[in-house]
């Protein structure tokens with residue numbers, strides 16, 4: 490039936506998300522979700538939002554949530570855009586700021602949705618090599634023709650750039666938009682939000698999927714100069730007036746009011762990350778110092794074999810069949826009990 494497909498549908502190269510196994514008794518360390526539940530206050534707010542108001546469309550302007558985010562990030566509400574997951578924010582940003590015929594730059598090893606959007610919107614791109622230690626080679630991102638995008642910390646490496654390095658990238662791309670994707674920033678990197686005041690070409694994107702344990706409600710946002718935000722609104726309002734549903738809005742608003750809970754769970758994830766890194770290093774695994782909620786690890790055996798062996802034992806991690814990183818696996822940080830199981834099962838695989 491593909492004769493019915495448009496050229497775009499035929500030529501699309503869709504993103505392949507990490508597996509979402511149907512079984513519930515597995516240890517799921519493959520999509521960088523938070524191992525802890527959303528806070529009770531967040532869940533209560535969402536339960537309360539399931540009421541007869543659901544017959545009405547949600548707010549097209551999400552003013553209340555923008556006000557809350559603006560206060561948290563110390564910017565004006567006109568500097569805030571809200572989307573249905575940061576993936577949607579990124580999709581709008583590619584359309585709002587990048588052009589066909591003007592190649593954008595991003596790191597060679599990075600979030601694999603960037604080339605997918607670029608292909609979908611006919612934006613040419615150049616993948617720039619990383620340094621041999623997997624850090625981003627800042628100078629490679631200078632002088633782009635069409636714009637720059639990178640995660641900070643980068644995924645799947647977990648390595649972060651300092652703000653000085655990000656400023657150099659901004660200063661060398663003053664006529665192009667630079668997107669800093671901060672999906673994982675709250676687990677230990679420095680946010681570039683304060684640079685948005687100085688650099689009108691900087692857009693910072695964020696998500697509640699990781700730090701706030703809300704991957705299931707799809708809530709992302711962006712901070713930037715109000716002209717950039719208006720560009721995003723123009724694209725969004727040409728696509729769907731009501732991207733954020735009422736229940737997600739209620740959950741996001743409540744989550745930002747319950748920061749003590751989330752900072753406690755974030756700290757717990759960081760502590761678990763540290764001891765797990767040490768435990769894996771003691772098994773002679775190479776573990777990159779991570780500022781995110783995952784570890785990028787070179788095992789002392791074939792990475793694909795380890796990924797498959799763990800899966801047989803009910804532990805899902807992520808393996809990328811891509812050149813330069815096919816010797817590595819990415820492991821999301823779970824609870825202490827889950828990571829103890831992981832280490833235990835790895836030891837058994839080694840000894841078998």
Ligand SMILES: Cc1ncc(COP(=O)(O)O)c(C=O)c1O
Nearest residue numbers: 574575576600640672696698709
């Ligand atoms: C680097 C990066 N950016 C953005 C996202 C998208 O997050 P979401 O759409 O859940 O906000 C992810 C998800 O894994 C990611 O790894």
